[in-house]
Amino acid sequence: MKKTVQDIENIRTQTKLSMKNIRIMVCAGTGCTSSKSQKIINNISKILKEKNAEGISVEKTGCFGFCAKGPIVVIDPMEIFYEQVKPEDANEIVEATLNNKVVERLMAKENDKFVERWHELNFYNKQKRIALKNCGYINPENIDEYIAVDGYKALEKVLLEYSQDDVVKIISDSGLRGRGGAGFPTGKKWLFAKQVEGNIKYVCCNADEGDPGAFMDRSILEGDPHSVLEAMAIAGYTIGAKQGYIYIRAEYPIAVHRLKIAIKQAKDYGLLGKNILGTGFDFDIELRLGAGAFVCGEETALMNSIEGKRGEPNPRPPYPAVKGLFAKPTLLNNVETYANVPKIILNGSKWYSSIGTETSKGTKVFALGGNINNVGLVEVPMGVTLREIVEDIGGGIPGGRKFKAAQIGGPSGGCIPDSLIDTKIDYESLASINSMMGSGGLIVMDDSKCMVNLAKFFLEFTVDESCGKCPPCRIGTKRMLEILTRITEGNGKEGDVELLEELASSIKKASLCGLGQTAPNPILSTIRYFRDEYEAHIKYKKCPAGECKKLMNVHIDPEKCKQCGICKKTCPVNAISGEVRQGPFKINPEICIKCGACIEKCPFKAISK
Amino acid sequence: MKRCKGCNGYSVDDKMVKIANKYKGVKGGIMGALHEVQDEYGYISEINQKYLSDKLGVPLSEIYGIITFYSRFSLMPKGKYNIQACMGTACYVKGAEAVIKAFKDNLNIDVGQVTEDGLFSLESVRCIGACGLAPAIVINEDVYGKVTPDMVPNIIDTYRKKEATK
Known part of the structure; x- marks a missing residue:
């Protein structure tokens, strides 16, 4: 049923009260769901029913970010944090909660002390959650809970108190910049879209999060879908649009499901649709599913895809603000950008611009992954250093290995080597070392990773995802991949590095869209910081990290070999010869496929590559 | 079962008829329709492509172009x-x-x-x-x-x- 402003306020007050009860919050993000968090919810809910436990409820909630320790369960309002919970633990958790106790064996321990509340964990120490503010606190499938945490209050404020120019000014003054990667000032984008004449305009949300290793947008949509809907309605009012589209990857079924629920609930309450809150403003949102094409994250390609065409980019200008979706003026922002908007409207531009650095305001969400202890989702104020993210938040590198580099911004970004680990994370500092903010993928690599192979990996991705429309990207990236492949296979030639640099510079200049223009970045940055590794591959046919199989030479140290024969049993291709206690074993390099299985199995560490 | 013109007498099942009707006249609806066909059958057969082309008024060549562009759509059945x-x-x-x-x-x-x-x-x-x-x-x-x-x-x-x- 459609609600009035007063109805919404009543819902807010009532739900706030009910949210003060004891709530068992279970993470229902993709990561925790894959490790059976739905089963945990079912078990707890069944037990609560059996015990007739009044005043306690179990709720699904959004990503806490600490994915390495999932599934995560938090008991609110005490904020007791349980990690790596199993479905069998349900009974114990309910029992303890009913008796005002805790389950110590599921609690996190730091410095030999139990961590009592979840944001007291070291992991959250340097974080500041704005875009992720509601993730972990509310049930994303219940609009009332979003309303209770001041949801849709920003929309109400905008519709009742602000002119279109007021909103543009607030967003501009806040200093918010596009979180999709390029960092274009959001206020300016909104102003352009507002200024263009046109009866029909569109607001779009780019949720085609394609960078490998990035899951920021997915987590926001899974944990707090209404914040994006609210922001899009605010954008619609500001630029004069009545229709919005969210373009989301079909590979994110949970996010799609929650968005569908959220849109339906918002329509039922009259927060989307005709005459929103009785103000005469109409705005509706539809979902459009992507179908597995990375290039659709590019704005013109994305719009082509919504129109039901091949997702190929168009030359710009004309920019979407002038001629975008269905040839009408269109405003397109990324999920994380939108998620910041309601908070900026409510708290003011001064509050937002007080966070971050001189030119990069606010926070940025990163998906931290790779060779790092605390894999997960982190939101940090702009200006923290990479070292703080890797060491303080990420908990360092596992297995006693050393930090080698971090790849930031996925296949369009660059790597940051050990020597620059104190670089500040903001748009300008990253650009100054030839990297880029990107959408927020942050992959940490230890010293066992070969940087030439890494560049090859990213290039394989771009070659695969190049849409084929423009030759520099279609042909150029393919040629670069061929060169990289021969380098990693020991067939590199003198001058290959220079050839790569030359190709890279042409592809950057001549490609039609962002995909091609940024595709050479991983190669350029690895050449810049790890040129010696390229040289080692080409000149000495050696892979210093020992990752490139064709250059690997697995051998058994006769001094260390205790002649136990485990390696012979392990070898899948019978490349190892010798008899137990009859002298050291030997590997036949002709047969060896360099799988490394024997290296791992040898109890005496006698085998090396 | 319904026969469609342009399908050379091939017939499609009721689910296909339903999908085509759902997306008829929707702006950019072909993508949504292809998603549903892919989910329903595990791939998008030639007959179903022709049927969608006929019903949604999108040239067959364009539909083929869309299917081969996006990795989620497939022309061949996948394993169980x-x-x-x-x-x-x-x-x-x-x-x-x-x-x-x-x-x-x-x-x-x-x-x-x-x-x-x-x-x-x-x-x-x-x-x-x-x-x-x-x-x-x-x-x-x-x-x-x-x-x-x-x-x-x-x-x-x-x-x-x-x-x-x-």
Whole structure:
């Protein structure tokens, strides 16, 4: 049923009260769901029913970010944090909660002390959650809970108190910049879209999060879908649009499901649709599913895809603000950008611009992954250093290995080597070392990773995802991949590095869209910081990290070999010869496929590559 | 069953009729329709393409162009159990290549192929976002995290046994 402003306020007050009860919050993000968090919810809910436990409820909630320790369960309002919970633990958790106790064996321990509340964990120490503010606190499938945490209050404020120019000014003054990667000032984008004449305009949300290793947008949509809907309605009012589209990857079924629920609930309450809150403003949102094409994250390609065409980019200008979706003026922002908007409207531009650095305001969400202890989702104020993210938040590198580099911004970004680990994370500092903010993928690599192979990996991705429309990207990236492949296979030639640099510079200049223009970045940055590794591959046919199989030479140290024969049993291709206690074993390099299985199995560490 | 003109007398089933009617007249509706056909049948057959072309007024060449552009759509049926090995950066860094190789060796197929009995197909896919569980694979709806090559035979066996007991 459609609600009035007063109805919404009543819902807010009532739900706030009910949210003060004891709530068992279970993470229902993709990561925790894959490790059976739905089963945990079912078990707890069944037990609560059996015990007739009044005043306690179990709720699904959004990503806490600490994915390495999932599934995560938090008991609110005490904020007791349980990690790596199993479905069998349900009974114990309910029992303890009913008796005002805790389950110590599921609690996190730091410095030999139990961590009592979840944001007291070291992991959250340097974080500041704005875009992720509601993730972990509310049930994303219940609009009332979003309303209770001041949801849709920003929309109400905008519709009742602000002119279109007021909103543009607030967003501009806040200093918010596009979180999709390029960092274009959001206020300016909104102003352009507002200024263009046109009866029909569109607001779009780019949720085609394609960078490998990035899951920021997915987590926001899974944990707090209404914040994006609210922001899009605010954008619609500001630029004069009545229709919005969210373009989301079909590979994110949970996010799609929650968005569908959220849109339906918002329509039922009259927060989307005709005459929103009785103000005469109409705005509706539809979902459009992507179908597995990375290039659709590019704005013109994305719009082509919504129109039901091949997702190929168009030359710009004309920019979407002038001629975008269905040839009408269109405003397109990324999920994380939108998620910041309601908070900026409510708290003011001064509050937002007080966070971050001189030119990069606010926070940025990163998906931290790779060779790092605390894999997960982190939101940090702009200006923290990479070292703080890797060491303080990420908990360092596992297995006693050393930090080698971090790849930031996925296949369009660059790597940051050990020597620059104190670089500040903001748009300008990253650009100054030839990297880029990107959408927020942050992959940490230890010293066992070969940087030439890494560049090859990213290039394989771009070659695969190049849409084929423009030759520099279609042909150029393919040629670069061929060169990289021969380098990693020991067939590199003198001058290959220079050839790569030359190709890279042409592809950057001549490609039609962002995909091609940024595709050479991983190669350029690895050449810049790890040129010696390229040289080692080409000149000495050696892979210093020992990752490139064709250059690997697995051998058994006769001094260390205790002649136990485990390696012979392990070898899948019978490349190892010798008899137990009859002298050291030997590997036949002709047969060896360099799988490394024997290296791992040898109890005496006698085998090396 | 309904016959459509332009299908050379081939017929499509009721589900197809329903899908086509749902997206008729929707702006950019062809993408949505193809998604539903893909989900329903596991692939998009030539007949179904012709039928959609006829009903939605989109040239067949364009539909073919769309299907071949997006990796989610396929022209060929997939295995009953479709193994999707994540090749996102996080999984890659944690050894996804070795996992894919183990599947290839065990099933005797390459990426993009279907086993002779039609039971398994193998795909390497873009980041599925389960980076905390890297390397991750998805078989139909089941997600397996922190997969190592020696787990692969057991995983395959689970599905073989499932089939054998049917």
